[in-house]
Amino acid sequence: MEENDQFNAGYGGVLTWEGNVEMDAAIMEGATLDAGCVSLIRDILHPIALARSVMEKTRHKYLAGDGAMAFAIEDGFEILPEGSLVTERAKKALEDYKNSLNKTNSACDDEEEQPEIGDKVFGSPGTVGAVAIDAYGNVAAATSTGGITGKMPGRIGDSPILGGGTYADNAAGCISATGNGETIMRYNVASRILSLIEHFGLTAQEATAAVLEQMTVRFNQTAGVISIDPNGNLGIYFTSRRMSWAYQRGDELHYGIDKGEDIVEIIGEPRVKF
């Protein structure tokens, strides 16, 4: 999905105020609470793979900027020619965003001006997130994003923040979030949802809906989350107008984008049967 320009991750990621793609990603496994996070990544097609390398090959959990790029080179990642991830669509979104700011001509972080997820005006609809559970109850989460259009260079969102936009713990479940990163990280969205599941016995759907509704009321900002609880129940909820999501269970593929939508396709037997 990082290769698909329809998503705000990898190729087609949204642009900083200065017109660059600067990406964040995180991956976490719930059995060990091991994790890898990266920020301020440029010219790499799959930042999520770099996050995984940080998890598996370093003694650290989070690398950013020049150090992360140096590690990527050392680890054999292809560094694309500068600007290779920038699409015409992302450029147009940045231009539209700049034109929409009639108050000031700087990269201010005025929350009122930030588009909500799904907004077609200022860039690709969304961050790419994945959550999964296996037959043994091991959960995992991963999130990859270009952030928000017109962000200041150096800005880091919620996606690589463990407990903010990404988290996985076999005792509680797994989370990937999308939406206004400044709000999601301040509200600790992932850890709040998982607390409700672990300590108050809510299902993934109940906990996800409760926390996102509270966040939206408190901050007047929208977000969306996909989650799975330790019983394998899915949570899919968004306070934005739209969020594209999909999941597979057995041979059924479900997907949707607008509220209440649940399109089902039978895609044949899965290769691994549980």
Ligand SMILES: NC(=O)C[C@H](N)C(=O)O
């Ligand atoms: N579209 C997104 O989900 C953006 C991401 N949450 C960020 O703020 O970096």
